[in-house]
Amino acid sequence: MFYKPRLATSELKLLRLLNARMNLTGREKQHYLNLEKGFEGELKFDLLLDGLTGERLILNDLLLEINNTSFQLDSLMIVQDTIYTFEIKNMEGEFYYENHSFHSISGTEIKNPNHQSQRSKILLRQLLKNINLHFPVEAFVIFVNLHFTLYQAPRELPIILPTQLHSFMTTLASKPSKLNSRHTKLAETLLLEHHNESPYTRRPAYHYRQLKKGITCPKCHAFMLKTENRMLMCGSCSWMENLDSAVMRIIEEFKLLFPDQKITTRVMVDWCGGDYSDKTIRRILVQNLSLKGYGRWTYFE
Ligand SMILES: [Zn+2]
Known part of the structure; x- marks a missing residue:
């Protein structure tokens, strides 16, 4: 066991x-x-x-x-x-x-x-x-x-x-x-x-700007393509995933990469590669996370 x-x-x-x-x-x-x-x-x-x-x-x-x-x-x-x-x-x-x-x-x-x-x-x-x-x-x-x-x-x-x-x-x-x-x-x-290893040791230097945006495949890490009926398909291994789960998954990835950044609709629309509207991304965030702050300072946790 x-x-x-x-x-x-x-x-x-x-x-x-x-x-x-x-x-x-x-x-x-x-x-x-x-x-x-x-x-x-x-x-x-x-x-x-x-x-x-x-x-x-x-x-x-x-x-x-x-x-x-x-x-x-x-x-x-x-x-x-x-x-x-x-x-x-x-x-x-x-x-x-x-x-x-x-x-x-x-x-x-x-x-x-x-x-x-x-x-x-x-x-x-x-x-x-x-x-x-x-x-x-x-x-x-x-x-x-x-x-x-x-x-x-x-x-x-x-x-x-x-x-x-x-x-x-x-x-x-x-x-x-x-x-x-x-x-x-x-x-x-x-x-x-047991001590948990620190995730922040030995991390390579990177900046948000230099990272390619879009949704990557959980199986082979290639970029996924938008298909019909709110589905995505991996361009490399053909893995299929529904949009909501894919977005939530790459939000987790974003948090690992940028632990200090707030999750906002604007940031996530960009992080998803611009393939999805503010409305779509906001709906997913509202349904899965809790809303914090007011007006233009709204973010999700
Ligand atoms: Zn794949």
């Missing part, structure tokens, strides 16, 4: 919106694509965990802190007698292991994900000690991408390569697990210890 489900981070959501509406710099775009790929890998692993039977509690994307040191866990699973933590990697290509480091086949050294995973394990143990909940912790790095290979990987390393994933899941599934209130308390406490 997913006790804390996985959602796209605010940073990823923000970059998705910006990528659809402006040209990100090369670095920003690469960072965005990395986040997107990482998220895709995490969802892939969630599906595998979801297929396990038995009682278990899964908490995704925990950001924890101990003694002013923060650490992040992609996935944490509580079973009867163990806490498992999983660092999920969706990288692809050929790599080799040498001198405790990962290297791409071209020789470039990359960060050893096992170091991060083991560091998190130590910090989690300290945290558990502090809150007086004693469970053994096992930490694994999971490589989910079928196009990933690691040569010379020592067998004792707690990493699971794509070719081992099936037997690893079978082993996990074979362990009987019954949970009680102690496990629930542990999950609740970890959730209380």
Whole structure:
């Protein structure tokens, strides 16, 4: 059971919106694509965990802190007698292991994900000690991408390569697990210890003027086209949506991009790309939001 489900981070959501509406710099775009790929890998692993039977509690994307040191866990699973933590990697290509480091086949050294995973394990143990909940912790790095290979990987390393994933899941599934209130308390406490990431860190520089206006598709982020009967259709994947829901959805996006801006009919007509009249947009706002202020200072919340 997913006790804390996985959602796209605010940073990823923000970059998705910006990528659809402006040209990100090369670095920003690469960072965005990395986040997107990482998220895709995490969802892939969630599906595998979801297929396990038995009682278990899964908490995704925990950001924890101990003694002013923060650490992040992609996935944490509580079973009867163990806490498992999983660092999920969706990288692809050929790599080799040498001198405790990962290297791409071209020789470039990359960060050893096992170091991060083991560091998190130590910090989690300290945290558990502090809150007086004693469970053994096992930490694994999971490589989910079928196009990933690691040569010379020592067998004792707690990493699971794509070719081992099936037997690893079978082993996990074979362990009987019954949970009680102690496990629930542990999950609740970890959730209380979780810090929400700030959506405003590392945001690229952007301005309202430079963003392309219009309604983007919730599936593929391409722009949607106005069709008949208050419907819109995605120009790329043909996803259909009714106008009211599309407008409300992009108001949420607007709020994420411009948290300090007030929602007014005039601003939203422009944000929708000018395809809809003041009257139409105002009707949608009136029906779905509450009206604040008077006369020309009217806005919606
Ligand atoms: Zn689409």
